[in-house]
């Protein structure tokens with residue numbers, strides 16, 4: 001993986017199908033999740049209390065925070081389920097070619 005200040009190039013085969021992977025882009029920790037041939041990128045910091053989302057279990061297109069169980073949709077970052085909190089920031093994952101995605105940090109809104 002190559003990183004620049006606000007983006008990184010990621011090869012799809014570096015991301016397993018059954019768990020997340022943490023990636024530092026500049027000073028931002030990003031959690032990467034692979035669903036088939038798609039890649040999703042969220043902040044690797046749960047908005048509730050900072051849990052590492054890259055270490056959470058995946059189910060039905062969502063990741064659950066390993067600390068207290070808040071669930072987030074991978075495709076939107078939206079907090080879903082019974083225990084909801086703020087949505088998590090979602091970053092842009094743009095396919096570059098058959099094997100690679102460029103992850104670009106989304107602007108902070110708060």
Ligand code: FES
Pocket residue numbers: 046047048049050051065066067068069070
């Ligand atoms: S830190 Fe994620 S649910 Fe509490």
